Amino acid sequence: MKTNLNKIKKDVLELVNQAKDLKSLEKIETQFLGRKDGEITKILRGLKKLTVKQKKEIGPLANALKKEIKEMLKEKKNNLVGKRTDRGFDYTLPPKKPEVGHLHPITQFTKKVTDVFVSMGFEIVDGPEVETEEYNFDLLNIPAEHPSRDMWDTYYIKKSRNEALPRLLRTHTSSVQLRAMEKRKPPVRLIVPGRVFRHEAVDAGHETNFYQCEGLVIDENVSMANLISTLRVFVKKIFGEKAKIRVRPSYFPFVEPGIEVDMSCLICDSKGCSACKQTGWLEMLGAGMVHPKVLENMKVDSKKYTGFAFGLGIDRFMMLYYGINDIRLSYNGDLRFIKQF
Numbered sequence: 171m172k173t174n175l176n177k178i179k180k181d182v183l184e185l186v187n188q189a190k191d192l193k194s195l196e197k198i199e200t201q202f203l204g205r206k207d208g209e210i211t212k213i214l215r216g217l218k219k220l221t222v223k224q225k226k227e228i229g230p231l232a233n234a235l236k237k238e239i240k241e242m243l244k245e246k247k248n249n250l251v252g253k254r255t256d257r258g259f260d261y262t263l264p265p266k267k268p269e270v271g272h273l274h275p276i277t278q279f280t281k282k283v284t285d286v287f288v289s290m291g292f293e294i295v296d297g298p299e300v301e302t303e304e305y306n307f308d309l310l311n312i313p314a315e316h317p318s319r320d321m322w323d324t325y326y327i328k329k330s331r332n333e334a335l336p337r338l339l340r341t342h343t344s345s346v347q348l349r350a351m352e353k354r355k356p357p358v359r360l361i362v363p364g365r366v367f368r369h370e371a372v373d374a375g376h377e378t379n380f381y382q383c384e385g386l387v388i389d390e391n392v393s394m395a396n397l398i399s400t401l402r403v404f405v406k407k408i409f410g411e412k413a414k415i416r417v418r419p420s421y422f423p424f425v426e427p428g429i430e431v432d433m434s435c436l437i438c439d440s441k442g443c444s445a446c447k448q449t450g451w452l453e454m455l456g457a458g459m460v461h462p463k464v465l466e467n468m469k470v471d472s473k474k475y476t477g478f479a480f481g482l483g484i485d486r487f488m489m490l491y492y493g494i495n496d497i498r499l500s501y502n503g504d505l506r507f508i509k510q511f
């Protein structure tokens with residue numbers, strides 16, 4: 171009996187060594203440990219026919235061998251699972267977790283921006299990305315052939331046969347100002363977050379497709395001081411006290427006077443980097459007091475009401491917020507970048 175057990179051990183060792191897949195291991199298990207006809211099972215079952223002395227000798231040996239075989243099979247199984255040799259499919263492995271996506275960093279940051287404005291009492295308004303010249307230019311005091319149209323290099327859409335007027339990809343969210351005022355009367359306090367398009371020379375701070383957030387406030391006695399303090403509160407709410415802004419006079423045909431607002435570059439601590447073109451400042455937004463002509467185009471009495479408007483670059487703010495030194499990273503689809511947010 172003892173020799174028999176030794177032979178079984180030798181056979182099992184040999185078979186386990188030769189086994190190349192999980193199926194072979196199952197076969198070995200059945201052959202030696204199978205409940206009905208397993209060789210070890212039969213020996214254990216036959217113990218009752220032995221003398222007490224034999225039982226005492228063979229019983230522990232057979233049980234020890236059973237345990238040893240189980241361990242050999244387990245170890246070999248682990249090796250095989252590691253190598254995945256079982257016809258390329260191992261049903262004992264836990265399933266691969268499905269990739270769960272998340273909102274793009276621009277979408278997440280846009281929400282942050284709009285949340286701040288909503289907390290300041292602004293209403294969110296939406297508008298079309300494909301626009302007419304009327305809303306993108308004419309009603310904003312930028313007539314056809316006027317040189318100020320050169321400020322925005324525009325993508326035009328090919329006219330279809332039954333279209334009288336050309337359409338274009340909006341160059342700024344200011345186009346929605348006029349649309350919003352068709353359905354509203356002052357006082358208004360609204361923002362328009364959205365995508366805009368320009369035929370730009372792309373670099374670390376400029377894209378052809380980017381995001382803006384327009385703001386429009388119209389009421390009695392609205393002033394430039396209200397505009398600047400609104401922007402200052404916004405910037406501090408997003409970036410905290412460390413953020414500095416500077417205001418420069420500027421020109422936009424739809425505001426008078428117009429300003430541009432720069433923010434201290436938080437990417438390089440104002441030391442100069444590729445994102446701020448080594449100046450330590452990043453241009454963040456254009457703004458100003460709504461031009462009386464534009465108020466009239468909105469059917470707003472320009473003698474009674476005044477207003478301010480601003481258009482901030484969401485991408486630029488996001489770059490400063492997260493310390494991203496190249497705007498193109500947001501649009502190249504590289505998951506190594508996107509997964510960091």
Ligand code: FA5
Nearest residue numbers: 342344376377380453454455456457479480481483486
């Ligand atoms: C405008 O688009 C005006 N509509 C803003 C405005 C609104 C002025 C209301 C007055 C009243 P501008 O072209 O400067 O202005 O763009 C506004 C902001 O968008 C810039 O300050 C910048 O932050 C961002 N921006 C402009 N061009 C790009 C670009 N190519 N890539 C990324 N961000 C840009």
